[in-house]
Amino acid sequence: MTPQRIAIIGFGEVGSILARDLRAAGHRDTVAFDIAFADAESKASRNAAAQGVRTTVCGAEAAARSDLVICAVTAGSALDAARHARSGFGHGPFYLDVNSVSPGTKREAAAIIEAGGGRYVEAAVMTSVPPHGIRAPMLLGGPHAEAFLPVAEALGMRAEVFSADVGGASSVKMCRSIMIKGLEALTTECMLTARHYGVEREVLASLGDTLPHKDWPALARYVMSRALIHGRRRAEEMREVARTVQEAGLTPLQSAATAERQDWAAEQGRALPRELIEGGELLPLLDGILAMRRRG
The missing domain is CATH 3.40.50.720 (NAD(P)-binding Rossmann-like Domain)
Incomplete structure (x- = not known):
């Protein structure tokens, strides 16, 4: 067929x-x-x-x-x-x-x-x-x-x-996105703040103890890069996620905030060198974003 x-x-x-x-x-x-x-x-x-x-x-x-x-x-x-x-x-x-x-x-x-x-x-x-x-x-x-x-x-x-x-299939996808896109947004905010205060190593160690993963720095860099590259599309999706939450009779506090952070990430991603986003280590990526924010 x-x-x-x-x-x-x-x-x-x-x-x-x-x-x-x-x-x-x-x-x-x-x-x-x-x-x-x-x-x-x-x-x-x-x-x-x-x-x-x-x-x-x-x-x-x-x-x-x-x-x-x-x-x-x-x-x-x-x-x-x-x-x-x-x-x-x-x-x-x-x-x-x-x-x-x-x-x-x-x-x-x-x-x-x-x-x-x-x-x-x-x-x-x-x-x-x-x-x-x-x-x-x-x-x-x-x-x-x-x-x-x-x-x-x-x-x-x-x-x-x-x-x-x-509608049923999409409800699975939308609920998944609350977590996946939310994790991208939370990781971005967490790691940039930690790097500003110089405590990123301790934060990553604590995350590794609390939420076991073999390589938290690599995970953090990966999920941040997804938002930096695809943030605009992800923000649109998260607004649909927020609608999904509203359709369930709940207030989409987290989903609405995630959409804003994804939009923000897209703006940063447009100004950063692609090789910095897609390759390398976490700390240069954090420093690149923070330096750009200080200049702006």
């Missing part, structure tokens, strides 16, 4: 990785749409050109004649992407929504897609995509999830059906 033509809406990190893996597996009839394609020098445009992926200037045009539409935009654009593409769903393609949004947002997107004639499939990607690519494990939800599962397996995806209702 391999789709003949696949459309990818959103050609950022996730969309371009999925396109790369699909083409490597022999799925050549792929078309992509991203609002950034309007700029020929954008990263999305360069990625598409490097991969030889055909592009279009309209989401509905990408969806037309495609058997499968994969939506991989930022969290804040998920509903807009669905609205822009829905007029191309008259032939009833699957619409795989891999965006990290709240259960309520997933249900809104499902209503838009179903009204246009598409078959909406909720997907919650349960780990970081870059190390795993198309093999990143995902939970599927919605009334079309069971029918889509053989398609996912044929494409090489590691997917399992979580629920026939839209």
Whole structure:
């Protein structure tokens, strides 16, 4: 049950990785749409050109004649992407929504897609995509999830059906993000403050005793780097996490603060040398951020 033509809406990190893996597996009839394609020098445009992926200037045009539409935009654009593409769903393609949004947002997107004639499939990607690519494990939800599962397996995806209702799979993802993105934010704040006071060694030793990990300095550097590189996207996701918490009848005190810290990290990351963020030791990274803050 391999789709003949696949459309990818959103050609950022996730969309371009999925396109790369699909083409490597022999799925050549792929078309992509991203609002950034309007700029020929954008990263999305360069990625598409490097991969030889055909592009279009309209989401509905990408969806037309495609058997499968994969939506991989930022969290804040998920509903807009669905609205822009829905007029191309008259032939009833699957619409795989891999965006990290709240259960309520997933249900809104499902209503838009179903009204246009598409078959909406909720997907919650349960780990970081870059190390795993198309093999990143995902939970599927919605009334079309069971029918889509053989398609996912044929494409090489590691997917399992979580629920026939839209929203359940994403609730797992959103609750996980409270912890993962929150850990990034807390680690960033903790380690920068500790380094300012010159007590980072003692703090790391205490953390190692309390929360056992074989290499806390490496862990701290890694989670901080994720926020510095992907903070903007993570902040959008955390606002959807906050909505998830509100949908549960709780006040998203921690999630809202995490979104702000992720936005802050993105600002720092844009000004730091990429090699300082991605490689090396924890202390030079901390010193680089603190020095930049003092200059600013």
